[in-house]
Amino acid sequence: MKYISTRGHAGQPANPEFCDILLGGLAPDGGLYLPESYPLIGREELDAWRSLSYAELAFAILSKFITDIPAADLKAICDKTYTAAVYCHVRPGDNAADITPVRWLEDGKLGLLELSNGPTLAFKDMAMQLLGNLFEYVLAKRGESINILGATSGDTGSAAEYAMRGKQGVRVFMLSPHGKMSAFQRAQMYSLQDDNIFNIAVTGMFDDAQDIVKAVSNDHAFKAKHRIGAVNSINWARVAAQIVYYFKGYFEATKSNDEQVAFCVPSGNFGNICAGHIARQMGLPVAKLILATNENNVLDEFFRTGVYRPRKTAETSVTSSPSMDISKASNFERFVFDLVGRDPKKVAELWAEVDAGRPFDLTTTPWFARLDDFAFVSGSSSHADRLETIRSIYETYGVMIDTHTADGVKVARELAAEVPAGVPLLVLETALPVKFAETIREALGRDPEVPADLQGLETLPQRVEVMAPDGEQIKRFIAERV
Numbered sequence: 001m002k003y004i005s006t007r008g009h010a011g012q013p014a015n016p017e018f019c020d021i022l023l024g025g026l027a028p029d030g031g032l033y034l035p036e037s038y039p040l041i042g043r044e045e046l047d048a049w050r051s052l053s054y055a056e057l058a059f060a061i062l063s064k065f066i067t068d069i070p071a072a073d074l075k076a077i078c079d080k081t082y083t084a085a086v087y088c089h090v091r092p093g094d095n096a097a098d099i100t101p102v103r104w105l106e107d108g109k110l111g112l113l114e115l116s117n118g119p120t121l122a123f124k125d126m127a128m129q130l131l132g133n134l135f136e137y138v139l140a141k142r143g144e145s146i147n148i149l150g151a152t153s154g155d156t157g158s159a160a161e162y163a164m165r166g167k168q169g170v171r172v173f174m175l176s177p178h179g180k181m182s183a184f185q186r187a188q189m190y191s192l193q194d195d196n197i198f199n200i201a202v203t204g205m206f207d208d209a210q211d212i213v214k215a216v217s218n219d220h221a222f223k224a225k226h227r228i229g230a231v232n233s234i235n236w237a238r239v240a241a242q243i244v245y246y247f248k249g250y251f252e253a254t255k256s257n258d259e260q261v262a263f264c265v266p267s268g269n270f271g272n273i274c275a276g277h278i279a280r281q282m283g284l285p286v287a288k289l290i291l292a293t294n295e296n297n298v299l300d301e302f303f304r305t306g307v308y309r310p311r312k313t314a315e316t317s318v319t320s321s322p323s324m325d326i327s328k329a330s331n332f333e334r335f336v337f338d339l340v341g342r343d344p345k346k347v348a349e350l351w352a353e354v355d356a357g358r359p360f361d362l363t364t365t366p367w368f369a370r371l372d373d374f375a376f377v378s379g380s381s382s383h384a385d386r387l388e389t390i391r392s393i394y395e396t397y398g399v400m401i402d403t404h405t406a407d408g409v410k411v412a413r414e415l416a417a418e419v420p421a422g423v424p425l426l427v428l429e430t431a432l433p434v435k436f437a438e439t440i441r442e443a444l445g446r447d448p449e450v451p452a453d454l455q456g457l458e459t460l461p462q463r464v465e466v467m468a469p470d471g472e473q474i475k476r477f478i479a480e481r482v
């Protein structure tokens with residue numbers, strides 16, 4: 001499989017393969033990599049996939065996108081990654097071997113696709129554990145090393161650090177928004193004492209951190225000299241790995257491939273739902289993709305109005321679903337590339353506006369009408385909605401959900417009428433409640449359960465550098481340590 005950039009210039013070689021873009025992260029023209037076409041999955045193949053284990057399914061799907069790693073090696077990487085021992089935080093009643101079980105709230109109608117059973121209790125582990133193993137494999141083959149620069153609003157950071165800690169040839173420099181994550185999220189990251197992990201808290205929001213990651217990646221000389229890589233969902237490998245659980249969720253929720261399913265996805269950087277969009281483009285029978293935002297509702301605004309209006313830091317709220325406090329969604333560029341008929345010139349034009357801090361408006365273009373072809377609908381949720389949803393799900397079903405999943409459930413219930421009758425609706429569970437204990441206490445008056453292996457985490461000593469959101473200072477910090 002060859003890859004192209006959303007902005008038209010994929011670099012050297014002109015059509016790179018998977019291992020190059022795994023290490024490359026952002027394309028040299030500032031765009032994002034996508035496969036030159038999406039593999040189409042026919043009925044026969046879908047039927048054959050229905051009975052596969054998670055690791056087998058991951059291999060089947062990823063081998064469509066990764067054609068430059070020998071099949072036996074890729075299979076071994078998938079087998080090593082997707083085990084019950086890695087995804088060990090399953091809840092009572094779950095089958096640990098499922099990796100991403102479905103917990104039905106209303107049988108066959110409304111369910112949670114559990115994606116948070118990994119080491120850091122958020123859906124990021126689903127892809128990040130694979131990335132850790134892929135990096136290790138490719139770097140060893142090439143005799144190279146990598147310095148990862150990442151941005152987190154709370155979950156990508158810890159998932160990346162847990163996946164990369166102690167890995168040969170890999171260092172992680174992770175930017176987080178100072179004082180804006182939950183106490184548990186901070187403890188997960190800042191308590192790591194590994195020599196290859198560096199935490200930097202920037203005095204800004206996630207978007208400021210993500211801007212720095214992109215600016216450093218666009219400094220081609222610095223990137224080449226210091227071998228800078230990415231683990232955010234700007235890295236195609238993250239999105240590719242996330243496609244797998246849409247297929248797995250579909251098979252769990254249906255009995256035959258004649259049926260459809262709908263997904264509701266709590267969204268921020270548009271990485272998770274972008275994977276759902278691609279699964280649908282590959283032929284997965286998805287009736288609707290419901291996008292849920294919190295108060296930072298830039299994406300909801302676009303799907304309702306056709307206007308994409310990224311907000312500045314001062315206009316971005318700090319909310320009780322902090323990992324979704326994002327006002328400039330990286331992966332939205334991948335979706336718009338498909339929406340505008342994969343025209344890189346148009347995408348470059350639109351993102352020239354975004355990069356200059358201006359909105360773009362598609363309402364008067366033929367693409368606005370095409371939005372319906374992609375089956376998206378959207379809604380948003382507030383702090384009050386979140387509390388009410390956490391309470392009602394706990395009281396009605398005895399299931400405790402985190403604040404981000406609550407945003408998803410709120411919007412899923414509100415837009416259930418958009419889903420054709422008889423089609424199961426799965427809300428993607430993106431984190432576990434223990435990561436957001438403050439809000440759970442506010443909603444339920446009790447503490448969430450702390451998994452045995454993470455008890456006492458918040459009392460451990462923490463290690464973090466606080467810095468201004470200044471790309472030059474961060475480059476100096478990296479250069480002095482590599």
Ligand SMILES: Cc1ncc(COP(=O)(O)O)c(C=O)c1O
Pocket residue numbers: 122123154155156233266267268269270271272273323324404405430431
């Ligand atoms: C818990 C949680 N839910 C939802 C999201 C939003 O996902 P995405 O950024 O892929 O849209 C994130 C962060 O990205 C998250 O950490």
Ligand SMILES: N[C@@H](CCOP(=O)(O)O)C(=O)O
Pocket residue numbers: 151152153154155156157206231232233234268269271323324330
């Ligand atoms: N919500 C994320 C931020 C977006 O990260 P991405 O790596 O998925 O692009 C976080 O928790 O860090």
